[in-house]
Amino acid sequence: MKKEDLPQDPGALDQFTREVCYVKNQDGKYETALSRGWDVKKDALDSAWENVNERIEEARQAVANGEKSPVYYFMELKLMDLPVLSGYTGIFPFFIKRHLKPSVFKGLSDRKLEKYARAFDISVSELKNFKG
Amino acid sequence: MTEPLAFGMGSGLFYIQIPFLTVNNGPAISFRTMPGAIFKRTCKSLGVAVTRKKFSNPAAAEAFLDQKVKENVPVGCQVGVFHLSYFPKEYRFHFNAHNLIVFGEEDGRYLISDPVMEDVTSLSKEELSRVRFAQGPLAPKGHIYFPEKVRPITDDTIRKGIVTGIKRNVRDMLRIPGNFAGVDGIRHTSNHIRKWRDKLGLKKASLYLGQIVRMQEEIGTGGGGFRFLYGAFLEEAAAYMQDDRLSTVSEDFTKAGDMWRASAIKMAGVYKGRLTEQKDFEEIADMLLDVRMVEKEAFQKLSRMSLGK
CATH class of the missing domain: 3.90.70.10 (Cysteine proteinases)
Structure with a gap:
């Protein structure tokens, strides 16, 4: 890539930091230059977040309809999947899957709820009383 | 000591699509060796414990x-x-x-x-x-x-590090067993891309492509970026080794980097919803195959060079 081709499209990192890139200068030698961002990357990131927000919205609906427990919603909200949530709570994925059912969730002990709440950065009552 | 030099001595350039593993609900692809491994190898060749x-x-x-x-x-x-x-x-x-x-x-x-x-x-x-x-x-x-x-570093240790770094990188990219790593890994991904639209549906397929672009350009300096970084390394190495052949190969990596970026632009067309046909997925897959050829030839050139010990 030539130095003058380095994209300078303000992205999420703008106002915040710039990116170091290796580019060719006029003499055909490599040197470093700072980039403010690139639209192609920005769109990739935006579409990823769009997808995340859709998933969160679907999860909220599912909780509101009584199909899933609040654990499912907060898992999506915090961008987690079963292995990640399992890591933060210390509960095996097999059990977490069960806890996604509203009927099983209702009977969870305070200790388990406490673990989930800590992983999600919320209070136990927020977790318990989330209605979608 | 500069960043490209460290990257090259640690044989940083790589490609792998890790099978089965998904990250953020998408394919896991990496364009470089794990940074810990690069750091470890570079330190080893510099004699730093x-x-x-x-x-x-x-x-x-x-x-x-x-x-x-x-x-x-x-x-x-x-x-x-x-x-x-x-x-x-x-x-x-x-x-x-x-x-x-x-x-x-x-x-x-x-x-x-x-x-x-x-x-x-x-x-x-x-x-x-x-x-x-x-x-x-x-x-x-x-x-x-x-x-x-930390021992004082002489030009001689750097030269030795450059040679082992290049040799190891040639091995990693050309001769690694299996079909999902090294230059063959690029073909592996390209074959996947051809099937994604039918197998996953357009929406999920475009998310997957978005994930590739993010892995490629965003996280770290990204795939295209790493190719430029390796090009910069070869240029510096040419100066250290007094060997012009290395700077010609450096051009090839610059070309590969540019091609990665071109493919990213094409993929952007898909996840922005401009390109939706199977034909577009085929084109992207073909672009990756071209990148593979360029990188493969570049590494074969490096492999054939006798750089001394």
Whole structure:
């Protein structure tokens, strides 16, 4: 890539930091230059977040309809999947899957709820009383 | 010592699509060796002894870090970015292979040099402990590393490091067994892309492509970026070794980097919804095959060169 081709499209990192890139200068030698961002990357990131927000919205609906427990919603909200949530709570994925059912969730002990709440950065009552 | 030199001596260029593993609900693809491995190899060829430690207990990890900070030893830490407070929200996915350097303490906050940030940042003890014990794939487990003995570095050690670095990188890219790593890995991904539209539906397929672009350009300097970095390494190496052949191969990597970027632009067309036909997926797959050919030929050129010991 030539130095003058380095994209300078303000992205999420703008106002915040710039990116170091290796580019060719006029003499055909490599040197470093700072980039403010690139639209192609920005769109990739935006579409990823769009997808995340859709998933969160679907999860909220599912909780509101009584199909899933609040654990499912907060898992999506915090961008987690079963292995990640399992890591933060210390509960095996097999059990977490069960806890996604509203009927099983209702009977969870305070200790388990406490673990989930800590992983999600919320209070136990927020977790318990989330209605979608 | 410069960044391209370190990258090349540690044989940093790589490609792999890790089978079965998904990250953020998409394919897991990497364009370089794990940074820890690059660092390790580079230090080894420079004769620098590196101590690394992992912890199961966060308190012990913090005590060890405090001890090192008191001794004024700058230490590298592997962290997860999800809870990294100074990162912009848009970048905070569950990504655990981020590295930063802790080099001091001020008012109970650690002073931190982060490769993403232009300036020095800081984190409180709780914040740092939290990111050092992030969970999920490649969990850092408080991973910490620092150089122990540093010997003066001569041009001769650098030359030797360059040669082993290139040889190892040739081996990794051309002769690694299996079809999902090295230059063959690019073909593997390209074959997948051809099937994605029918298999996953347009929406999921375009998300997957978006994920490739993010892996390629965003996280770290990215795939295209790493090709330029390797080109810069070969250029410097040519100067060290007094060998013009290396600078001609450097051009090939510049070309590969440009081609990666061109393919990213094409993929952007898909996830922005401009390109929706199977034909477009085929074109992207073909572009990747072209990149593979360029990289393969470049490494074969390197492989045929006799660089001495």
